[in-house]
Amino acid sequence: MRTLKTVHDVARAAGVSVATVSRVLNQHPNVSRKTRERVMALIDESGFRPNAIARRLVHGRSGQICFLLSNRDIVHSFHSRVLKGAEDYCRQSHNQVVFATVGYRLDDDLPSIELPRIIREHGSIDGILLAGTNYPNLCRYMEELGLPYVIFGNNLLTGSLAYPRKHAVCFDEQGGAHEAVRFLIELGHRRIAWVGNLTKAWYRRRYEGYRVAMKSKRLTLSLVDLKDEPNDEELGRRALPILLRRFPKTTAILAQDDEAACGLLEGLRKLGIRVPEDISLVGYDDIAEIRYVTPPLTTVRVPKEKVGWAMADLLFRSIAAEDVLPDPVPLPTELVLRDSCARVSR
């Protein structure tokens, strides 16, 4: 078996030219039924498989894109969901996704960033998905390379709150927070606090959604803004005493993300403050890690798979169009109702 290694072997065995073998392989119509069948039989019984690399060389297309996860850990379920969305898209469009990671900083100059070889190389990928957290210097580099790319817009740190207007897929960060606040207001809450780190652009956007929703109902803002915490859960833990001191009448809290919500939850439990009876709590992201939290956490679900899917879609469309497409509108979030919110008790 596996005696026929190249189109030449097959051609020789079939008594035809390599051109004909190639035509059969590519289902070109201009092959007589007889030859086609003879060649196919040979291919089937020998298990011959054409070399994909050679094919790519002549086509000038690799059929591969790179999913580059910057400054993040794939183990974080958020990012693996985005990857899943991208892979789903690629699978159905017969493309491949190369998974790679990189770590770099805003002020790293390009040569010092240890980009995976596949990106510095030429020709092995048709385009790149910039996932994770990114800075403008990497985008600039992609443009220098002339490599088509699409970025996860929410986590591109540009110093501005606006979403990038090109090469990007975003979800509606403000909108999610806005909806959560409206929901709490409908439950009768008036003293609603926001807990988070305004240093990061994405949390600032969430805060904006909170702020606007509160203002539109003329409610007073209660902000606990902490920075430099070791992690988001710890942020929630440390924010709680501050919040209770500064805004003792708070009946509901919107946390910057699920991790912070879990930190708050732990603190509340230790103080004997019941959720949702005494205080309602809403997270943000709907990550896998909150799956078994008690009580089940009401949260703003980010459409992670959809983000990955839309990124791949935009990338392939811009590869095909060979110019920059307008970005799609921000993807909507979804408020997932579980058991951490209740009607305010009077």
Added chain:
Amino acid sequence: MRTLKTVHDVARAAGVSVATVSRVLNQHPNVSRKTRERVMALIDESGFRPNAIARRLVHGRSGQICFLLSNRDIVHSFHSRVLKGAEDYCRQSHNQVVFATVGYRLDDDLPSIELPRIIREHGSIDGILLAGTNYPNLCRYMEELGLPYVIFGNNLLTGSLAYPRKHAVCFDEQGGAHEAVRFLIELGHRRIAWVGNLTKAWYRRRYEGYRVAMKSKRLTLSLVDLKDEPNDEELGRRALPILLRRFPKTTAILAQDDEAACGLLEGLRKLGIRVPEDISLVGYDDIAEIRYVTPPLTTVRVPKEKVGWAMADLLFRSIAAEDVLPDPVPLPTELVLRDSCARVSR
């Protein structure tokens, strides 16, 4: 810029042959300092990047392996950690990992399995990592293809409890359960129950570890064996009343996995049975989803990244050696002590 697209362009611009350009590119020693510098200058200022596909064609090596996740969801943190381990290995060895997924069943014949194109093709990958849950038919196929592969041995369903002896990386499933039981015994527990689904080989191995550890101390087995539950958490939930009825004196439970432990935990909480004061509980896997569980769950941590790393390592060594290497010994698990176990109360 980017005016020089091929080695020919560079050669012409530098007034040398393409062979010389290639030598410079590959840091071949036989190039005079002067020519090297001239060519390098041209390459640098033009931003010329050699075509990786052409390179691969002549080398007959793709520098890529495929991480194929079978019958599982990457979103499950277990598998993304294995992927991370594999990617870590590949990054430091200058290889690339193509991420793909597939779903198939034990009795699917090969042609009906929708394997990603990259695998059916020839030449685009040097080898494959079979992650997720697999059946022997896929391994057989890899052998037919002559494609070097390494499989995640614990989740290969062969009908036997023995680990596969070739092409596989495993972790010590029995050992982990054994250690957990020994730990509980040291805490004074005697009535230790095992809750799980003996239908699945990997849980049977865990049960084996439990059984042997109990027997070696002449303790009585308390088994709650449930099958056909919709998911593992539900299994834990439904197992609890059965366990309490059949083995009312139980003081400690070893769950088949963390999800089942969470189901048990929920049930115990609802019944007002305290963990760990009334009953000690141990999970298995140490998945991300138990991160915020109350009380923090003592569990058997599976070395997921190490599994991925070792799989990649074995794969590259067997690609290089061109014959089958002996499998490494099963990787040890680690008992992670948190707050769900206590000394038995008399």
Added chain:
DNA sequence: CTGAAAGCGCTTACAG
């Protein structure tokens, strides 16, 4: 140290 040429394994006009 350097270059001309063959070759990696395909595909695709171009002729016939």
Added chain:
DNA sequence: CTGAAAGCGCTTACAG
């Protein structure tokens, strides 16, 4: 419908 030949963009003996 079929084949001879050129070409995709590199690398690597082989000669010099």
